[in-house]
Amino acid sequence: MTTAESATSAATPSTPATPTAQRRLLTLARFPSYAGAQHLVDRLADAKFPVERMRIVGNGIRTVETVTGRMTKGRAALYGAGSGAWFGLFVGLLFGLFAVGPAWIGVVLTTVLLGAAFGAVAGFIAHWATRGVRDFSSVSGLEADEYEVQVDAGLYEDALRLVPTLAM
Template identity: 40%
Template sequence: MTTFTQQSTLGQQQARPQLPTLPTGWPIGSYESYEQAQRAVDHLAGADFPVTDVTIVGVEPMLVERIAGKMSWGRVLGNAATSGAMFGLFLGLVLSMVNPGAGLVPIVIGVVAGLGINLALGSLGYAASRNKRGFVSQSQLVARRYDVLSQPRNAEKGRALLADLAARSAFIH
């Protein structure tokens, strides 16, 4: 959900933090995707419409979790080894720049230490939660539809501009 915020001038602090509020305004368009709603607001901005009066509202939000794969010991250890070695390499490079006479010793120690520590931590974490979740996923918040709202003083003009956009889009397709 989008909320209106007040911008303060440079050096001037707001008296209180902005709290989430319900959106206000009249609906001037409704779209199946956020991309379409963005395109509508871009169209309004291109027509010199006061877009500061506009809000995009996701209606009927859903949390979508897409499964990326099965979690296994091999995957856990491989990811832990890779990230640990990269972090250790970074630390080793930094230490070797600080002490140029040390040669490759800080780099090797950094890689080995990063690899070992991350493998141990990754193994412990996976062993502790193995029975709870056997897969890797990515979550995303989406909405069933996206409404574009405008403050009443400009709502009719906004509806007309978006109707023009819809008519041109229908003509092109």
């Protein structure tokens, strides 16, 4: 891209990719938790307000990782066995569709046991390969400092009138 092309493309407003970005939204309320914002939108939905013209926006987003416990090779093998068993159940049920008579039970049990065995080995090896770099399990999520409930500018006054009548 030449300098002239980049200057032209920078000066040309781009078309928003989503319908939400094309409309003007006003903040109806702010909450310290997502549950509060969700409750307000739910109450407006119960009041037959067109909630498809609203959105909840988290401000001050950060990643939070909650440590759930110590990870050992045995625990990794156990988790792997559980995952493998679920996968084996899925495969067994698919194969069981083609089994005749009560043989499908044997097909399902065999695939569950094989899945658990392979999963346990895979879990053990995967944890062993890290050489203790990450000896804990965790769950990651997103949190925000505050949550805004926004509504289309054309519906702002209607929503504002409904908010005091809703039992929060």
